[in-house]
Amino acid sequence: MYTEFEQINKASIMINSLCIFKNLKDDSVLLKYKTLLKYLNSKDISVEEGIELYTDFIYELLNKADGKSLKKYIIDMIFLDNNPFTKIIDEQNSCDKLFNQVHYELNALQYISSIESSAIKDAIIIKGNVKEFEIGIVKSLMDFDSDLECNISSKAIDKLKVNILNCDNWGDALESIVEFYKQYGTGIFGEYRAFVWEHEDGAPYLRGIESPDPVRLENLVGYEYQKEIIIDNTKQFLNGYQANNMLLYGSRGTGKSSTVKAIINEYYDDGLRLIEVDKNKLCDFTKIIRILKSKNLKFIIFVDDLVFEEGEASYSALKTILEGGVENRSNNILIYATTNRKHLVKETFSERSGDDVHANDTIEEKLSLADRFGMTVSFYSPDQKEFLKIIDGVAEARGIKVEKEYLHAEALKWVRWYNARSPRTAIQFINWLEGTLKQ
Structure with missing residues (x-):
């Protein structure tokens, strides 16, 4: 069994041991987390400095993780990362030695993120020789091992992330990760289905679309x-x-x-x-x-x-x-x-x-x-017969039940008042009709 101080020391060393997921070491959240852990490994610490480093880390996590716990954030980063492991998958190759390292690093990342907020707060209190009133301040600091919100998603990647989160050893999920990469892609291509090619500060990049148009x-x-x-x-x-x-x-x-x-x-x-x-x-x-x-x-x-x-x-x-x-x-x-x-x-x-x-x-x-x-x-723009057929289809899909004669008459009025016949005009009309009927 590791004491709380030994856990913090081990986690700090494990961050340095990352090779395949080396990019994660340069992530701003992990950098601030590592700085905090390294400081807590010092022989003598200041409670003020400890609190400042802790809150700097929490602030960065809140900024980048949108209310997720450190564990969930690290799992997200694992799937967004491009590294020698994902390159081998893209090239449809295999390397047992590299896969063994990935297995180790997945478990290491699990350990790094498994330290409880309370353990770090205790380390600040014990090593910082805090005064009585400072104990309450430290204990009131925001935790990082619980979510502000939890959205349930049916996406394949989110289901896999939940499975990893519930694994006793993240490394045991390696085979599932490989299968996911083969079907859905690595890095951002496994996370998103649609992208926009952007320029920011002169540098071009692919921006994943969080909520693409769901039209079927x-x-x-x-x-x-x-x-x-x-x-x-x-x-x-x-x-x-x-x-x-x-x-x-x-x-x-x-x-x-x-x-x-x-x-x-x-x-x-x-x-x-x-x-x-x-x-x-x-x-x-x-x-x-x-x-x-x-x-x-x-x-x-x-x-x-x-x-x-x-x-x-x-x-x-x-x-x-x-x-x-x-x-x-x-x-x-x-x-x-x-x-x-x-x-x-x-x-x-x-x-x-x-x-x-x-x-x-x-x-x-x-x-x-x-x-x-x-x-x-x-x-081409639909003729009147085809346009009214589109109107009927959209109305049926929306569950709007009105007399067909009324529906068609109002649709044709809409065309005369506003736009030419088109599927877009049909949807605009149905939007208006649906709102009118619900008033």
Whole structure:
């Protein structure tokens, strides 16, 4: 049995022993935790310094862990980490020596996070030679081994985290972790299904979306033929066959973007992920490729509302991507883009009457960009019959029960007063109707 002081000393040493999960040692929470443990191992400590280091650690934990306990925070960090272990899984290799080290470090991380708040407070009280009134202050310090809130989730990763939390030895969960990585991906790709390519302080990175649009294919009424084409192409891609980049063209509000998002939700468990890239950041495509190409997952690069102005650098970047440069080729990436314009590059009358000797060639070059997508799927505005069918489908899905004649009459009024016929307009109308009926 270790005394409380020996537990604190051992935990401090174990943090230093991390090799595979070395990145965790540089995490701001673990750094402050280690500083606190190291200070408590000193022969003589100041109660003021002990309290300050303890509260610095708690503050950082609250900032980064959103009310989770230290144990849960460390488990989250384990799954977000990229390290030699996750690299081997991505490459579909195996190494018993490395796996043995991971087994040890999982148990070490469990031990590091298992010290109770009360043990650290006792160490401050005993080693700090506190005065009577200071004892109450130390004991009133916030604990870090309990959650402020506990959200129950059905996500596979959250179920696995709960199982690890309840393991007597975290190392025993290694096999389950490996299986999860193989199916859902490592690092942030196992944690999130959708990402946005961002720039922050000049540095590009992938930001995981905490709550992506939950839309499902079954929620999208109409456009069955278009959805079938996109689904078939996506299935070919997931099954390892050749598939095409796709351009979804059509009127606003017809469900182009929603269809792409629904595809991701439908095939997430099959290893499909979404990376949304603004057209102005398409010049970063090579950087994105380098991140994704080694992952044992399939990725759809999603570019929404695609249209180019004259001379945009991203136009040339997309053209190169679609033509397939040497480094841009990767069999685990497709591009799905949406646009409201038949021609992706804005064309002016002055170009047709300008002094370019080969003006027609220039114009044709601009108009040919859409042709470089393997497939173009058209989403046209529905006629009145199709629109009312969409209205019926959305109303049924919402459980709204009104006379069909009234429903249709009000829907057509809505179209005349507000927007043109589209699935988006149908949803907006049903939102209004549902609120009106509940008043």
